[in-house]
Amino acid sequence: MMSFDVERAVRRSLKRAGQFKFHRDHRAQAGRVLQCLEKKNGKADPENLKLADTYARDVFGSAIYAPWLRVYTVFSGTFKEGWIPDNYYGSVVVPSMKGSYGKLSDLKSMSRLIFGSDAFPDIAYFANGLFFTDERIVIPAREFESFVFGQCDRIVFKLDGSGQGKGVHIFDKGNFDRETIRSLGNGVIQKFIAQHHAFDAFASKPVATLRFTTVVDDAGRISIRACFFRLGRANDTHVQSDHDICVPVDLTTGELARQGYMNDWGATEMHPDSGVRFSGVKIPAFSQCVAMVLDLHQKIPFARCIGWDVTVDADENVQVMEWNGEHNDVKFSEATQGPCFSDLKWERLRVI
Template sequence: MMRLDVENVVRRSARRVAQYRFHLDHGAQARKVLLVLESRYGRTDPANLRLADMYARDVFGDPVYAPWLRVYTAFCGTFKEGWIPDNYYGSVVVPHMKGWYGKISSLKPISRLIFDGDALPDVAYFANGLFFTDRSIVVPESELPDVVFAQSGRVVFKLDGSKQGNGVYIFDRANFDPARIKALGNGVIQKFIVQHPLFEAFASKPVATLRFTTVVDDAGRISIRACYLRLGRADDTHILTDREVCVPVKLSTGELGDEGYMNDWGATEAHPDSGVRFAGMKIPQFDQCVETVLRLHRKIPFARCVGWDVTVDANEEVQVMEWNGEHNDVKFSEATQGPCFSDLNWERLKSLR
């Protein structure tokens, strides 16, 4: 009995330490962004910052949630009720609205089993010592190259749990080696997507993606709450979070906003490498992209908020590159398009912690 009590105390202490570090890291990130915003655009009205601080304390129950609210306020030049701080989303909303059901998104070889259809560019998987096709047929290593290069001269391998551009590898037939895949670990092999010319104009190497955020409300209705375009830099093979350019997308029309934002939240009217401007551009097949993510979310309503990375290829086909059922970042969407979730009563979840 004593041993169980000690183990429980240790677990609770470990969780508290993890939460402390989580909020400490978010606070540091937010304060850094706030400094950049104020250095570029001037000091934020102190009255609005006080409103953000009060909202964190009175609505979310802890001043630890104030830093991101301050960033949203500085970005917009005013305070808006209904905003969700990104660390509140990660520490409170995600466990309550997704739990273990959201974590399955990190296990890439099961995506095809869940969603079926041809929206995913998956061609093969490696898991627990076996290579198998997108139809769950085990493939001998000697036959694997013929399988994965049947549709494309290049493939992308993504490790389970890969995020922020890490754990992503690009191979052609000459340098593809099943032994290398096995050494890297479990994951998915996807055909390399030749992106739509509109995306190609911004940056030709990294495949641009649309980040959609969809939610399931308490009545089971699924809706899109935010969307932005993620663009890589000219010299990168794929999008890296610390170098990407993000451009808000108007949900009603699929048009790009007039400005995009660098990793430090600095605004730019054009891609920093190609010089292609954002204003006047419209996402190709936007309605089809919307229909696709809504349809797929209906298959996993138990993960109640999902981030989808979607692109449109050169044949104008929608490709769902991955989905995130865990802590899909909401801070950029909240600042540029929010409040995105104000009707969902997520702030009431604090009493359930």
Template sequence: MAISTESLKRTGFTAANRVYTGLRQLHSNHQAHAVLRSVESQRGPTDKHLLHRAEEYAREVLGSVRYAPWLQVYAAVSGAFKEGWIPDNYYGLVVDPLKSGEAAKVALVKSFTNRILDTEALPDLAYVIDGNYYGRDYRPIDEAHLVSILFAEDSRAIFKADNSYQGRAIRFMTPEDFPRRGEGPLPDGVFQAPIHQHDFFAQISPRSTATLRITTAREPDGKVAVRAAYLRVGRAEDDVVSSRSHVRVALDIRTGALADEGYLHDWRRIETHPDTGFRFAGQAVPRFDEAVRLCIALHASCPHMLCLGWDLCIDRDERVRIMEWNARYNDIKFSEATTGPCFRGLGWENLWRSVPA
């Protein structure tokens, strides 16, 4: 029997997708094993009962023991096993593909973000689209006008390319970077004003701007709620907060209070910032309630997306400023390990049953 070209294409795509998924599983679980070793190097071996419970839960509730390694990390960090946890790789391979949809891709198009969110909380100044410059109102401007906009109130501006994330492809620009003769056009992206952070954050890490991560999720009834939050700050040598060196501190989503302990990039616990000595216990993020209300309102305005990670900061004038929003595979593992289960009651644990074999 002849096999159609279309059938061969589908078979090839399915096989390639299966290989890609397998590689992502291996990479994610390799990362989880490394984190578990780091946690245990400080706290000692994890209770074997907890490790076995993670395997059972992954197999019986989530459909595969492949999701056990991140559950084991969560158990090691919290010292107990909690039903309802969502493993990082389960979120990335099952929840995100099934629920985020095509609309979530636009969150990576930074030059398009303000067209969707339409908020003054974005520090956008201008845009590059297909080699042309545009003002915040998306009307074309020439280079001279661009320079006057970018440096009207600060000696530096920030450029973020479309399809970049986690602080990648960020460039600090000065008037000397223009005109750009002989350098080639900039990629599509956004120019933003630098955020001068609130003194609260400057006490923790004065050089790089702190990031307040608030995670919102769409509830089964269609409403939006905050499900997790943490503070992410840099080290003394960082110009931009980087995942290779950051310090993270979980927050109480009701009050914005910092947890008593924070975590280094390798998941080792600390009670104070290693460079400034700032003690986390007893501290709370200023204007946290305003940040929460803003994130809920903005997510509610685009309910196509299941779960969003908002990166914000409170500036020195106590205004909530949005750095970026993350709709595709936004990080949940830190919040799950430290304050989770954060997503209980949303039905995510049953989504694997909808995944084609």
């Protein structure tokens, strides 16, 4: 019994340490964003910041949730009730509303098995020492290269647990080496998507993506709460979160906002490399994208908030590049389109 008590105490201690680091890192990140915003826009109204601090304590129970509320406030120029701090979302909402179900999104080879959809551009998998087809049939290692490049000329390998553009590797016949795949670890091989020409106009190399956020409410209804368009830089091989451009998307019309935002949250009305403006651009096949993510979320409603990375290919087919069932980012959507979740009463949840 004593051994069990000690083990439980150690687990609690490790959890507290992890939570401390999590909130410390978020405070630091939010602080950097706040500095950038105030440098560009001037000092924030102290009364608005006071409202954010009070709301963090009174509604969420702690001042540790104030930093992101301050960012949203300075970004918007006013305070809005109903905002969800990103660290509250990660530490309280994610474990309460997803449990272990969201973690399935880390396992890239499971997507087609879960969703049964050809919208995922998967063509093969590497898992635990074996190569598989997209139908989970083992491929002899010596035949793997011919199998993959018999379907396309360029592939993307994404590691399990990868996100934010990290753990992504692009190969063609000239630089492919299956031993490199083995050394990298488990993951999915997807065909490299030829994106829609409307996306090419901004940046032709990295495939632009739409990030949709869908939720399941207490009545089981699934809805879209936010959407933004992510663009890479001209010389990127793929979109990477440390220097992408994010543009809010109107949920009704699929039209881009007049302004997008750089990694430092600085506003821009055009892509910094191509000079193509965002205003007036409508996402092709937007209604099909909306229908796709709503349908897919019905397959795994146990994870009650999901981030979907979707694109539209050259033939106007919707392609689902990946889904994020864990801590999908809500801070950009909350600042630009929020409050996105105020009717869901997430502020009533408590730490698990």
